[in-house]
Amino acid sequence: xxxxxxxxxxxxxxxxxxxxxxxxxxxxxxxxxxxxxxxxxxxxxxxxxxxxxxxxxxxxxxxxxxxxxxxxxxxxxxxxxxxxxxxxxxxxxxxxxxxxxxxxxxxxxxxxx
Amino acid sequence: xxxxxxxxxxxxxxxxxxxxxxxxxxxxxxxxxxxxxxxxxxxxxxxxxxxxxxxxxxxxxxxxxxxxxxxxxxxxxxxxxxxxxxxxxxxxxxxxxxxxxxxxxxxxxxxxxx
Numbered sequence: 210x211x212x213x214x215x216x217x218x219x220x221x222x223x224x225x226x227x228x229x230x231x232x233x234x235x236x237x238x239x240x241x242x243x244x245x246x247x248x249x250x251x252x253x254x255x256x257x258x259x260x261x262x263x264x265x266x267x268x269x270x271x272x273x274x275x276x277x278x279x280x281x282x283x284x285x286x287x288x289x290x291x292x293x294x295x296x297x298x299x300x301x302x303x304x305x306x307x308x309x310x311x312x313x314x315x316x317x318x319x320x321x322x
Numbered sequence: 323x324x325x326x327x328x329x330x331x332x333x334x335x336x337x338x339x340x341x342x343x344x345x346x347x348x349x350x351x352x353x354x355x356x357x358x359x360x361x362x363x364x365x366x367x368x369x370x371x372x373x374x375x376x377x378x379x380x381x382x383x384x385x386x387x388x389x390x391x392x393x394x395x396x397x398x399x400x401x402x403x404x405x406x407x408x409x410x411x412x413x414x415x416x417x418x419x420x421x422x423x424x425x426x427x428x429x430x431x432x433x434x435x436x
């Protein structure tokens with residue numbers, strides 16, 4: 210079992226709709242969860258982080274965390290063509306802060322006009 | 323403010339040669355990470371520096387890889403001798419200080435071993 214699992218996609222969503230990206234992780238003791246966006250040929254860019262169970266909203270982005278189910282998701286409302294990218298889920302599985310941050314393989318999202 | 327910079331952006335070498343990658347983190351960032359993405363796979367953790375000390379090097383694939391961060395500023399990752407399976411994109415990332423996990427990534431070095 211991979212430590213951080215994501216559906217590779219591609220996920221195709223019409224412009225203006227909600228895009229839902231999912232991620233599961235193996236280490237029940239993980240405390241910190243991140244979503245990075247990576248455009249083709251570019252470096253990953255942090256867009257959301259969440260530490261507590263529940264929802265965290267930032268603009269059009271909402272991160273959702275369910276530690277009991279070891280599940281974290283990212284919702285993108287009012288999807289725009291510029292949201293087309295690969296979205297990477299990352300989890301801190303280290304024994305100390307800012308330690309072993311493990312990435313999933315990413316989900317390719319395509320927003321169709 | 324300058325971001326994380328990596329040099330070179332691309333490197334093509336032959337099997338058995340040596341390559342050294344460099345990463346300059348954001349000024350003031352104590353944490354420096356090296357990651358690698360092999361074609362079609364996820365970004366894999368290699369190691370983590372806190373200032374000049376190796377906090378976690380559990381992801382280093384073998385002893386052909388040597389990372390240093392003398393003086394706690396820039397870091398180098400040397401591969402000697404390079405093998406075909408070392409090809410991939412090597413990313414460096416940095417974060418501000420203890421308990422800060424928000425990583426800022428460099429643009430990566432694309433390494434091709436022929």
